[in-house]
Structure formats: structure tokens, C-alpha cells
Amino acid sequence: MDSTDGFSASPPNRSPGRDDNENSTYIKILVSNMDAGCIIGRGGSTITEFQALSGARIQLSRNNEFFPGTSERIIMVSGIIDDVMKATELILEKLLNEAGETSDAEIISKVRLVVPNNSCGGIIGKGGSIIKSFIEESHAGIKISPQDSNFFGLNDRLVTITGTLEECMYAIDLIMSKLMEDAHYSLSAASLYPYAGLILNGGHGTPLGYTVPSVPYSRANYVPNGVGKYRSNKGMMPPLISTRSSPGGSEGEGISVTIGVADEHIGFVLGRGGRTIMEIIQISGARIKISDRNDFMPGTSNRKVTITGSHEAVNAAEDMIRNKVSSISEG
Missing domain, CATH: 3.30.1370.10 (K Homology domain, type 1)
Structure with a gap:
């Protein structure tokens, strides 16, 4: 399969005895088109392997479906929280290795999560108390972008996490634990690419989640x-x-x-x-x-x-x- 195409494989078989409704969740990660190809692998081999190893479902937006204001695609991992965390770790390790690095704990990585705006308050906490505690506990850097007013109808923000692989995974675990307590953050409401009808403010109906640059010539x-x-x-x-x-x-x-x-x-x-x-x-x-x-x-x-x-x-x-x-x- 062409690595630039969108990819959505069938969900892996579930182990019996799990309460899927109670523990199911999802996480969205931004990646470049090149990194998306690495996650898919030749003929979908890598993404299929990751799903088999983790038990989670992994989907990617298509090659022209970018998060608004960026040129990065979206990976959505969904399933039981333990499976989601395992798949996320496999993905981040793969990206570090493809960048010519190793999965050594000393390697600094950067992860950008897509989080609904109305769920960010729970991560920040009163006076920033929760996000400060997450930073202190994980030793990772955590920053939440302001809400982007350039796109009408954009209800997501970016949570950027920096640190070693171990620190990033610790921070993601803390963030996901908090998000799962939020009724707004539910798998049933999750959509891989909900930006298809998004309009750029002042763009007279420019569709999709990207902006064609203005041109200073006639x-x-x-x-x-x-x-x-x-x-x-x-x-x-x-x-x-x-x-x-x-x-x-x-x-x-x-x-x-x-x-x-x-x-x-x-x-x-x-x-x-x-x-x-x-x-x-x-x-x-x-x-x-x-x-x-x-x-x-x-x-x-x-x-x-x-x-x-x-x-x-x-x-x-x-x-x-x-x-x-x-x-x-x-x-």
C-alpha cells in the first residue's frame, strides 16, 4: 500500500473478559507525512504488527487531511487504555528509530496530542495546578496551545510533550488518566478527521484543515x-x-x-x-x-x-x- 494514503485496518481480536465500554478510550497524535509512511509500513505491515502486539486499533488520516494550520496528519489509537498506551509506545519508539536514533531513555522526543478544547481545563487545573504536578512527576515538558481562532469551528488544541521516551510516556499516561475522567472525552464522540467542513476565518469558505498561502503577485x-x-x-x-x-x-x-x-x-x-x-x-x-x-x-x-x-x-x-x-x- 502507498504510504501516503490513509490507513484504517480492522480492529484486532479482543481478549475475553474485558469491559470494553468502561475502559475504552482514544488518543490522537500528529505526525508528518513521512512519519505516517513509517507507521504504515510496506503494504501495511508495520501498522498491522503494532495492532497485533498492542490489541489497539490504529488509524491514520489521508495524505491530504492535515490538522488545521499544519501539514501534519493525525494518528488515532483507540481501544482499552492499556492497549492504547502500548500502541502509543510502539509508535514513538518506531519514530525515534526511523529518525536515526535509538529507543534509549536519554533521547529527547517531542509528541503533539490533539485534545478537545473543553477537556483541556481538566489537564490544566485551577491556577495550572494539575499540569504543574504532571510536569514535576513525569519530568517532561508539557505545553498546551491557546485555542486557534483562525479556523471557525475548530474545537481542538495541541498538547506538546517533550522529554525522553520514558518521560513522554509517563506524561501521556498522566494526561490520559485525567482525560478518561472527563465525560466529554469519550470514544463514542471521537472522529479521526472531523475538520472536513472547517472554514478559515476570513477565508470565504476555504475548506479543510489547511491554508493555501497568500501570494504576493498578480x-x-x-x-x-x-x-x-x-x-x-x-x-x-x-x-x-x-x-x-x-x-x-x-x-x-x-x-x-x-x-x-x-x-x-x-x-x-x-x-x-x-x-x-x-x-x-x-x-x-x-x-x-x-x-x-x-x-x-x-x-x-x-x-x-x-x-x-x-x-x-x-x-x-x-x-x-x-x-x-x-x-x-x-x-
Whole structure:
């Protein structure tokens, strides 16, 4: 299975004699798309193994379903509390190992939990008394983000935990014990990705849990210079070729656009380990291909970046690439 797809396997078999209704709970953890692939494993092997070892159910949001305001996917682990904690430990150990580290207790890790806003008060306590006691007892760092007013209808906050693996697990155990006392925090009300209809305040109905960056340029700044060729009217961007064609002969089937990006800026478009370009692909839904080294547009040192997809996807991807290059140029 492609590691970028959402994943939801069948719940593992339960041991007899457990009171599922009384002890069932869930936890949501944010991970990068790359880390999500590590948890899924080739053909779903890793997530299947973790479910078998822990007895918990592990689900991941799809590759374009991010927590609002981030480019991180959600892992939801559900089941009996002991099973949930075991699965969480397996996940964190795996991420540490994949990062080139070991599960040694001295390695510092960072975990971000998604917690309903109305349940955060129980973790904080009067005057911060509970969260202070959790920090003192676990020796982990625990911070709770303020409620994000940028997204209308967002009722979750992030709880960031830092420390060694052992300290983080101790803190998570304390937090989960408190959350299970909260009637609002119940498995029956849990949804893996409840943000599909979320609207960005002031965004005029921008859907889903991500924001397409604003772009400090206008297509009006680019004037025709021959068939399919454009040049910058303000010198903000390098010359580009924009050959908009419909692969199937019909605009409704999509278009292909090629733009030029200076060779020295390609690294910023790609990002470390390809993360920036992957994020652009995931958010826009377009396909992007960058020409090989020394494969430039005629008469320039600009690499060819070909974007293919629907009009909306291509425009979004092109805008994000331009925005990225413009920010580097201005910097």
C-alpha cells in the first residue's frame, strides 16, 4: 500500500473478559507525512504488527487531511487504555528509530496530542495546578496551545510533550488518566478527521484543515511575449514559459503548465528531504515534475517545473511555488 494514503485496518481480536465500554478510550497524535509512511509500513505491515502486539486499533488520516494550520496528519489509537498506551509506545519508539536514533531513555522526543478544547481545563487545573504536578512527576515538558481562532469551528488544541521516551510516556499516561475522567472525552464522540467542513476565518469558505498561502503577485504582472511565453513586468520572478495544454484535448480533463525556477532556488522548492514539494503536491492535488540538473529552459539557467492536474490544482501549486521563490528572493 502507498504510504501516503490513509490507513484504517480492522480492529484486532479482543481478549475475553474485558469491559470494553468502561475502559475504552482514544488518543490522537500528529505526525508528518513521512512519519505516517513509517507507521504504515510496506503494504501495511508495520501498522498491522503494532495492532497485533498492542490489541489497539490504529488509524491514520489521508495524505491530504492535515490538522488545521499544519501539514501534519493525525494518528488515532483507540481501544482499552492499556492497549492504547502500548500502541502509543510502539509508535514513538518506531519514530525515534526511523529518525536515526535509538529507543534509549536519554533521547529527547517531542509528541503533539490533539485534545478537545473543553477537556483541556481538566489537564490544566485551577491556577495550572494539575499540569504543574504532571510536569514535576513525569519530568517532561508539557505545553498546551491557546485555542486557534483562525479556523471557525475548530474545537481542538495541541498538547506538546517533550522529554525522553520514558518521560513522554509517563506524561501521556498522566494526561490520559485525567482525560478518561472527563465525560466529554469519550470514544463514542471521537472522529479521526472531523475538520472536513472547517472554514478559515476570513477565508470565504476555504475548506479543510489547511491554508493555501497568500501570494504576493498578480498574473497581471506578466505580459505576453510570444506564443505561450511570458516575461515579468516588474522583475519579481525569473522568466517563465507557461504552456497551458489539455492532455485529453478538453480543458475539463486538466492542464499542464511549465514554469522556470532559477537553479539556485530549486533546493528551496524541494525542501529538506523533498518535504516542501510533497506538501505542495498534497495540498494542491497537482502532479509536479522538476527537470534534471543542467536541463534548463533555452537561453536561461532556470530549471523546468512542470505542473499537471485540474485548473484549480495547477493554479494552487503554481501560486505556492511562486510564493516560495518570491519569499526567498525578497529575503
